[in-house]
Amino acid sequence: MTEPEQARLHNYGECHASWCGRVEDWLQIDLGGEYSVSAIHTKGAKDHYGYVKMYTLSYQISGDISWEDYYEDGIIKV
Numbered sequence: 001m002t003e004p005e006q007a008r009l010h011n012y013g014e015c016h017a018s019w020c021g022r023v024e025d026w027l028q029i030d031l032g033g034e035y036s037v038s039a040i041h042t043k044g045a046k047d048h049y050g051y052v053k054m055y056t057l058s059y060q061i062s063g064d065i066s067w068e069d070y071y072e073d074g075i076i077k078v
Contacts, residue, residue: 034061040057054078055078056069056078057069057077058070
């Protein structure tokens with residue numbers, strides 16, 4: 001397991017991948033304001049040991065305490 005700060009594309013640090021999470025781990029990223037996110041990019045490990053097979057996206061509007069799942073066509077996007 002590495003620190004979330006390592007979750008950068010092409011930044012391998014001490015691990016075979018940028019960020020080495022476990023199943024059920026998550027990254028929480030504060031953009032510092034409200035922005036429209038148009039793409040998320042994932043990449044497998046440099047040694048082909050592991051990669052993301054699927055994930056969901058949740059977001060929170062500044063000031064809200066609850067998280068909302070991202071839906072597409074009425075279904076949680078996976």
